[in-house]
Amino acid sequence: MTLPNLTQKVSIAAEITTQAELAEKVYSLSVRAPEIAATAQPGQFVQLRILEPSFTLRRPVGVAAVDKQRGEVTFIYRAIGRGTAALAALMPGESVGVLGPLGHGFGMGYSHPLLVGGGMGLSPLLYVAAAYAGKADVLMGGKTADELFWTELFAPLGGRTFITTDDGSLGTKGFTTTLLPDLLEAKDASYDAVLVCGPEIMMRGVAKIAAAHGLPCEVSLEKRMGCGLGACLSCSIDTAHGRRKVCKDGPVFPAEEVFL
Amino acid sequence: MSDERLHMELCGIRMQTPVLTASGTFGFGEEFADFVDLSRLGGVMVKGTTRKPRRGNDGVRITETPMGMLNCIGLENPGVEVFLNETLPRIKKYQMNVIVNISGATVEEYGELAGMLDVDGVAAIELNVSCPNVREGGIVFGTDPKAAAAVVRAAKANTRKPVILKLSPNVTDIVSIAKACEAAGADMLSLINTLMGMEINIETRRPTLGNITGGLSGPCVKPVAVRMVWQVAQAVHIPIIGMGGIHCWQDAVEFFLAGASAVAVGTANFTEPGVTMQICDGLNDYLEKHNIAHIADLIGKVETE
Ligand SMILES: Cc1cc2nc3c(=O)[nH]c(=O)nc-3n(C[C@H](O)[C@H](O)[C@H](O)COP(=O)(O)OP(=O)(O)OC[C@H]3O[C@@H](n4cnc5c(N)ncnc54)[C@H](O)[C@@H]3O)c2cc1C
Ligand SMILES: Cc1cc2nc3c(=O)[nH]c(=O)nc-3n(C[C@H](O)[C@H](O)[C@H](O)COP(=O)(O)O)c2cc1C
Numbered sequence: 311m312t313l314p315n316l317t318q319k320v321s322i323a324a325e326i327t328t329q330a331e332l333a334e335k336v337y338s339l340s341v342r343a344p345e346i347a348a349t350a351q352p353g354q355f356v357q358l359r360i361l362e363p364s365f366t367l368r369r370p371v372g373v374a375a376v377d378k379q380r381g382e383v384t385f386i387y388r389a390i391g392r393g394t395a396a397l398a399a400l401m402p403g404e405s406v407g408v409l410g411p412l413g414h415g416f417g418m419g420y421s422h423p424l425l426v427g428g429g430m431g432l433s434p435l436l437y438v439a440a441a442y443a444g445k446a447d448v449l450m451g452g453k454t455a456d457e458l459f460w461t462e463l464f465a466p467l468g469g470r471t472f473i474t475t476d477d478g479s480l481g482t483k484g485f486t487t488t489l490l491p492d493l494l495e496a497k498d499a500s501y502d503a504v505l506v507c508g509p510e511i512m513m514r515g516v517a518k519i520a521a522a523h524g525l526p527c528e529v530s531l532e533k534r535m536g537c538g539l540g541a542c543l544s545c546s547i548d549t550a551h552g553r554r555k556v557c558k559d560g561p562v563f564p565a566e567e568v569f570l
Numbered sequence: 571m572s573d574e575r576l577h578m579e580l581c582g583i584r585m586q587t588p589v590l591t592a593s594g595t596f597g598f599g600e601e602f603a604d605f606v607d608l609s610r611l612g613g614v615m616v617k618g619t620t621r622k623p624r625r626g627n628d629g630v631r632i633t634e635t636p637m638g639m640l641n642c643i644g645l646e647n648p649g650v651e652v653f654l655n656e657t658l659p660r661i662k663k664y665q666m667n668v669i670v671n672i673s674g675a676t677v678e679e680y681g682e683l684a685g686m687l688d689v690d691g692v693a694a695i696e697l698n699v700s701c702p703n704v705r706e707g708g709i710v711f712g713t714d715p716k717a718a719a720a721v722v723r724a725a726k727a728n729t730r731k732p733v734i735l736k737l738s739p740n741v742t743d744i745v746s747i748a749k750a751c752e753a754a755g756a757d758m759l760s761l762i763n764t765l766m767g768m769e770i771n772i773e774t775r776r777p778t779l780g781n782i783t784g785g786l787s788g789p790c791v792k793p794v795a796v797r798m799v800w801q802v803a804q805a806v807h808i809p810i811i812g813m814g815g816i817h818c819w820q821d822a823v824e825f826f827l828a829g830a831s832a833v834a835v836g837t838a839n840f841t842e843p844g845v846t847m848q849i850c851d852g853l854n855d856y857l858e859k860h861n862i863a864h865i866a867d868l869i870g871k872v873e874t875e
Binding site for chain 1: 601605631638639788789817837839840841843844
């Protein structure tokens, strides 16, 4: 049995306050959504609705930041298809439908977690890092130095930052999994968990290394979704506890429950 | 807002409004409790239930298409026993009409399921003989008048609950199947289920969906659904629950005019989880504005002369 969801979900037409291109095809979108800013937990997501009749399905995106005082929520997304391209064309002052907060986020009770992310998976980890207020370090992986605008976003959140790039143009050459064992085995290492969001192949590799070091590991899964509320079963997966829904029981799961 | 003009009683089921939710799109209702007053709905047609648990299809199960979507969930569900022992007691508190959508592998299994569900807390049984996403059972019963009638008889023989037969649009002559089911004792008909469809990714040359084909739903199917409701309404005397592409109250009005006594909303719940409440409000306004005393006065009132 899963625990009842204690947070009230809302569906609102939210005013866009900022839309900025951070890198080629990567956008940061902030909206006024005080109800969601007040309750969203790190690792949770929302379903965005482009308010035009030609969009039947919503698009899931993670919460990258919340500003409770201003009642704003920020998402960072890559324009990869019809929905995200339409999202990128929206201007401040226009509205977007926001349904959330949805799902279960990352564990927030660790004392010194290492966050590991790649690609757009770094977006929800921004909120995790902010909530850990300096207690979390981050290991980020990218293809080349161009992608690592992320370093600037993580810098003000405290904690140490480690970088790998596939071509070695910044940080260590290789993947996050290349550097991860060194970080976990360093003399002064005191990590008590590894929290991961990124491509599945990376998360599987990271989970293996974390397990080998006896550390709890949580991973955030991506699946196509319909309702986002656990009703339509578009995002069902096999887990150690039987069938589960990524949108409602996840997107964050203990790695050993989903990577069987 | 008072729903007086919308109260409806169909086969002994008292409905606050004639707006229901379609099977497979609304879970067990509870998932939408933050957005919908579940007792205001005419009923919640819960996820397709089978005798044994089913894990459904592998691979991609859902994709957006022009003005709609394709799905191939494949009837994933925990099975009728879990439904009876865990789900039904849990959702009782919402005081909604629970209509259980069932799918059998054989005619006998439909009878067995209908018998098992003849319990307190179940308002009616909906026979899904039209699921395009499972190999055995499903659609074969929905495309042949004799097989569909046999399923209706098996269900009727095993339950005192009203039995609704859900018609498949994937047929050449929906009217003959509707008539056969009426003659076999169906208390109501619901239509339409999804239209079988397919999408191909031109870069990978692979079908988008894991099951290759899937069921098309959403606004794009509405004209087909309205036409079928209209044709069936002229041929049978039992009430019809119309569905297929209803996204707003105007769509719902079309279905009533075509001959539906109630409507069900499916895919639109994904677009906007509270849409059924907006549809109820819109219907109330429409009736008031046009000085129509009751929604029943609209049923079948399309003028074709
Ligand atoms: C829980 C969760 C959180 C996410 N967070 C982010 C985020 O913070 N930033 C970000 O850039 N992306 C995120 N994604 C991925 C994002 O949802 C997809 O990139 C987006 O839906 C693509 O839509 P599209 O119309 O542009 O693409 P298309 O390929 O045209 O979409 C077609 C359909 O497939 C679905 N789809 C396509 N790719 C994905 C995918 N990777 N995951 C789920 N559905 C998909 C779409 O929603 C749409 O229904 C997240 C996905 C999930 C499940
Ligand atoms: C994701 C999804 C799952 C569905 N599952 C079922 C089901 O289990 N049983 C059933 O009879 N119909 C099922 N349907 C069909 C709907 O109940 C409805 O008949 C159809 O989608 C047309 O209505 P709509 O256009 O409003 O969605 C499903 C539809 C969708 C989109």
